[in-house]
Amino acid sequence: MHKLVFRFSFFSVVSAALLLAGCSTTDKTKPEKEIDEPTSIETRTTIDDYSSINQISQEDWQAGLKAFRVSCRSIGKKAIWKEVCAKAVSTPDSEAEDFFRSQFTPWKITKIQLGKQTGTVYSEDESGLMTGYYEPLLKISKEKTSRHKIPILSTPDDLIIVDLASLYPSLKGMRLRGKLQGRKLIPYDDRSHIVQRRDLDKYAIGWSDDPVAVFFLQIQGSGRLETSAGETIRVGYDDQNGHPYKAVGSWLVQKGYLKRHELSMQNIQKWAVENPTRVNELLDQNPSFVFFKERVVTDPSEGPIGAQGLPLTPKASVAVDRKFVPMGTPLIVHASQDNPSLDFTRPVVAQDTGGAIKGPLRFDFFWGFGDEAGKNAGKQKSDVSAWILLPKGAVPEDIR
Template sequence: MNRYLKLLCLPPLLAALAACTTPAQSPEETLPGQPAPVEASDNAPLVVPDLNALRDTPARKLAGRFQRANWAEMPGWSNDDLSNFWPLFVRNCRGLMRQTSGNLAAPARATPRAWQPVCAAAAKLEGTPMDAAAVRQFLQMHLQPWQLNGADNRQAANTVTGYYEPLVRGSRRQGGVYQWPLYGVPEDLLTIDLGSVYPELAGKRVRGKLVGKRVVPYDTRASIEASGKRPPVIAWVDDPVDNFFLQVQGSGRVLLTDGPDAGTTMRVAYADHNGQPYVSIGRWLIDKGELRANEASMQNIRAWAQRNPARVREMLNANPAVVFFREEVVTDPELGPKGAYGIPLVAKRSIAVDASFVPLGTPVYLSTTWPSSDRPLQGLVFAQDTGAAIKGAARADLYWGFGDEAGAQAGRMKQRGQMWVLWPKQAGEPTAR
């Protein structure tokens, strides 16, 4: 999804709504000269290249430690309802079979050659009814669970947060209540891959712009607003707080309410950011004495903005970071935006991970609890997204889906969790490219 991911540094509700977040990495890149991968229809056949046709790239070291485990060791495994899981597994195989680029600035991906036999076996089952029992049998026949451990070689436990896709009201034209822009990528934005020049900085990127012969940091939110040359605007939103928190999530849907497109919904997906550090507007309001720490909810921030319309820009400009978007068509309302892996996210089946521990595309068994409770929340998910605030072994951000209910669950999510990585039996320990 390439969004801001939550780094929870305040109480849970404040953290979820006014979180100390940092931008995610860019999506997996294609090989030079190749077109970007096209997302195939769920009804299209799964095409798996021959093993010798999958060009390998140098291995990337994973920070995680893995311990071979049994299926019975994963709590709740036999209770996970896999009746609708098979199409998700096939779609993930399409991603696994993409050629790796070898670009060290992109997040680490599960090794395609390791997965080729498993995905080939899945392709042979095309047309075969796959109920929950058949899916479970296939997974247990072809995959091996590996417990994810920390540096102390004990099972890692870490924070599991949540994110979602919000809906806002907007227009393609500025006017009336539609005064709050969602920007596209500026023409003068530079993204510099430091690892291409200094190998020891692999994975590090900086954003900036060219002024004369010097590359300088890109403009802050306030500088962009004051500039006579703004980035292109994709849509104008009717509420500044909705606009802001859509940027926090990094992707969302816009219900267009006027003009020739009135009544239609478009998706705005993360495209890039200005490289400036994120500052929580909730923390800014607390520091200014405008709200108490236990009051910094989205509702109270919105109410403050309505009471103080002359200070709304001051509040927003306290955060110098800006997310830039691209427009996408919503082809299937049940699917979320594409994550950093380039695969559409699915509610409660997709997570963001630290790809240096769990490479993208990897099936993961996640054991955690429901938001603000001790009720078990356990099941198979796919590592399909990343974020700079999602760091460490077993750290995860669970995608809850679209709309207000998903937002309510995501906003309360700050639980502890553990992971088991599922990997092809014949391939040994998990590896990355």
Template sequence: MKKILFSATLLGLLSACSSVLVSPEVQAPGQVADIAALPLTVPALEAIPETPARPLQGTFQQVSWTALPGWQDDSLDHVWKAFINNCKGLMRPVSGSLAQQARATPRVWQPVCAAAVQSGLDPENANTVAVRQFLEQQLQPWRLLDAAGKPARNTVTGYYEPLVYASRKREGAYQWPLYAVPTDLLTIDLGSVYPELAGKRVRGKLDGNRVVPYDTRAQIAASPERQPEVLAWVNDPVEAFFLQIQGSGRAQLPDGSMMRLAYADHNGRPYASIATWLANKGEMPLAKASMSNIKAWARSHPERVQEMLNANPAMVFFREEAIVDPELGPKGAYAIPLIGQRSVAVDTSYVPLGSPLYLVTTHPGSSRPLQRLVMAQDTGAAIKGPGRTDFYWGFGDEAGAEAGRMKQSGDTWVLWPKQAGAPTAR
């Protein structure tokens, strides 16, 4: 793995979570249907129930396609595959549960998704000109505004899918566990009783007849007899820790095969930075807390590695997934596989999941334009506010280098079905 400096880069990721610790839109951990592998089926409009509207905090200003900076220059690579997968998510049955993140209104998307089926465009090899023509015919751009009615310019960060080296057995250098969801982990949806707490969930466990907070990372490590099932043993504690920060990743096994360790749940504890812990202990200045320096410190202080890891009480639990299409990343909060440089995490208080967006920002650490159509398919603990966006770079070291350096300013337009009015949520 390439060494990425933290000072204005991964320091932000190790000191404050990005698109991590999010719950996919599923009934229970580990039960995510792989709808990307299924054909797009669009039900009749009357078969899609009308559920109560979910309020959005921002407002929208209708604009023309010519108002989108660089729209004609976007190559639209992988856009049609992402768009079709997005329709698969939109056309799923609607639960109306306030415990779920706000999603784009399915009924207004039904005609567009039906037209996509009839278009004859191939998700694997769609013609750019035809895709652009379809989008312009079917969709209307709306600029996202903040509560004051001003363009919602905000921070754009990046995340990616890392690679770790792991074994299914604890042996040799493979000593650092990544756990499956514990059988005693409880998840309580507060929004089902208190609508004002929609989307808020409490993790815990039973202690007699009481629900108490679930174990911290330190408590899990200190109780081998009660530890969850281990999916894989990683050869480096810092790499294993960083995979948890990202929330998902791929693991290369000793025989060269790959497995995906996808986010399944977490212990409900707040995140804390190991970089800040090292600085507070006087082990290294915060500005020097790069991944390479943290790994070097861990090698020099093997007896204190667990102490360092325990500084973060949060623990992410995983599920194993097969890698069928290397172009597809892990599933985001919308339970749709992310596509590198075509998927983003958003604040669903302003932009509902399943919305196509046009993002205007710049490449990491530069003024070079980064202007492209993306899909709102994920959320994140630190992704809050109008226009706040986390850009998914894809898999591997190069994607990690870009993600680690990205802290740009950006503007957002939501692309919404024509004749449907301003964007709405359910």
């Protein structure tokens, strides 16, 4: 069986980032044997066959083709995708399965951990994690009231973004976010400080009466805001305060309020309703804060805009770590879990990213818009295996 390894080491990037932060990674008290820790994460892809993949429904093949056509608006002029994108546009939905089988070869993804010095393989894993997300609907007021006091904020002018890639190519894709204090650039405010700032009220797109709903809107990255007058405002991710995302569910487990198998969006919301005086304490466990911008939508049936700059397709778009899977790449994913039961195999397209989506086998599955999609997304925490779909004759290096 033909095997091909393509590598993306984070060691140089992490080292540079630590130096920029003024941190030292040197500890002379550590024993020599700890120097070669398994810190480098890489991907191995192995050419495979459709016979090893579970059966996929015609409906799912068609959704995958629809999503791929959307991505072709962006990647269709690239040499590797040009021919298959032209065929995707001309292929009727009824022939979606034949299109994928005839035009693409599946390559199984394996995550490997290597020692940063010797290259020793510490672990190999063909299984990762897939969570779910959706486009929520929030009832809002256009004006701040005694009831509607939680703002959905656009990006404030004092948030400064520094892109160092032009000076430090190894930091490509990494940005510093902060604000000025005199002539000094300092970290931007964390969540707890942002929600206390009244000077940011002028950046509010709308006002909610539910801090937990706004919190989950930030996690989803996009949503619809409905005013009392019946106006619908579409919003999408614009920027972030630069602090790392931390799951609030871990705090609930550590405190004994929920068991790990009980973690879901619905159970977190239920705990918040039952403990209203501790909601801020819960939400402040995550220092990250997301800012939005209004989206002009000409077709209301289209999904929210993902990181590829294109509309997402329900049950066919996924968020990926773009360090490992480039935007627009089609894949097949097999997701499964026991509690609650969930099992599916679907063709999907990499069309989005997310703060918690890190690694070659880490995905977020887009369920669509509304309450039903929210229920499905909130309960998903699946084991996942995945195959990258490459045009016949192509190899993984071709899509980098």
